[in-house]
Amino acid sequence: MAGAALILVRHGRPAIDPATPSTTWPLCPEGREGCTKLAERVAAYAPTAVISSPEPKALQTARIIGDRVGLAVETDAGLHEHKRQQLSFGSEQAFRERIAAVFDKPSEPVGGVETAHAAAERLAATLARHEGAPLVAVTHGTILSVYLGEKLNCDAHDLWRSLHMPDAFVLDADGRLIERIS
Template sequence: MTGASLILVRHGRPAIDPDTPPTTWPLCPEGRAAVEALAGKIAGYRPVAVATSPEPKARETAEIIAGRLGLTIDIDPGLHEHKRQHLSFGTEAAFRERIASIFASPGEAVGGIETADEAGERLARALAQHKGRPLVAVTHGTVLSLYVAKLLGLDAHDLWRNLHTPDAFVLDAQGGLVERISLP
């Protein structure tokens, strides 16, 4: 496989605990197994570096992938999720409604201190700092959707609604899509 410059990965499925902040959730057993499968598919692109958000679910995802590839990980706070500390998880339906409001008002700080536009720009800046290519970068659903949608001319909310945990977008040096690797 050739042409890959960036492999942008959404973390594996977390162990959801509505009584704790999502920023503290680890992967669940099914999430770890799916990330193992994803790592096998990513290996064909011969990545040379792995960077990750510091959140446990992302870090664990990166550790599994890096372990499979024989690489170390670089923890990069710029790869974290959209800053929305004022939005709790709550019910699945309520969470989806709150996320929809973020995508509907990308220039407003809905539920947080960072707008959707700012989150996408932050992720782009963080990715640009990593020189090793192909790079595996493990991040989160909202910020990944904002970044990929802008590159590919897609609707970010539609993309977010169709993401899996894990999910990966293999992009070439010009930001074009080489392959999407989705694991339910």
């Protein structure tokens, strides 16, 4: 479809294992199925490149999309999630409360070494290093929400709460939202 420059994707649903770091979680069967459906919709935009965070859940999401559109996937560590290594997953409710603190204080390194603003800047710099239009970039929920919150002038925490796994945002060359695919 004409006009798309960037398709920013949040990875599919992972197989959550509280005993292991979230950075090692693969997709669950439901997550793979959701990514297959998303890939069909993304294919309509005829992407020319696919990049991904190196985390298994993101890389598997990107490979499902890449396979559908006939493109190899390039990994880039700049697409990894907001650095908050001191915030463990814990219960779903506890996790949501800890993430709320990240959005409430975007200029402070809540739970880690990186501010939410710095994460969004890292994502922007990573995207700028890659060519292709539309470019598919598979990343994670918090960094995607902070980046899009700033770009689309919307509340990043509200956006995060509304995210699906997977979810995709199609933007034009000026950074305007064309379509949300969820």
